[in-house]
Amino acid sequence: MNRLNLITLGVKDMKRSLAFYKGLGFKTPAELDDSPDIVFFRNDGTKLALYPLDALAVDISLENPPKKSKGFSGMTIAYNCKEKDEVDRTLKLAEKLGGKIIKPAEQVFWGGYSGYFEDLDGYIFEVAYSDTFTFDKQNMLVFDEKN
DSSP: OOOOOEEEEEESOHHHHHHHHHHTTOOOSSOOOSSOSOEEOOOSSSEEEEEEHHHHHHHHOSSSOOOOOSSOOSOOEEEEOSSHHHHHHHHHHHHHTTOEEEEEEEEOTTSSEEEEEEOTTSOEEEEEEOTTOEEOTTOOEEOOTTO
8 A cells, every 4th residue: 555545534514614625726526516425626636525524434433433533633634835925825715714724834844834724624734835845747746765
């Protein structure tokens, strides 16, 4: 197993979450009703999906569905930018759409520029830029052989 094809976020309110992610620029294959059963976004790279949180918990385990806890889960999702000012624009847009800025963008120890926001369901996203980032044809971040 050396690839991730789909990241599915369990969300509490499909209508609100769909509007949030569409506001950030995520595209759907067609117009959807306000509260679809599941959403698969048409984005470059690893695909992102939204699915009702309770239904996802049941899908994981019918006998003992896990509960999403409050606080940091130990996982972040990253959006890597091609321009430094895109970091600030993306964080401002996420906040305007109802997200919460967890860490404003700043120069960071690894030489880049990044900040973090929390989406409507508590998922943490890093928005980052480095002048060393390169991207392939699918807009996936390319790492050199050392990484």
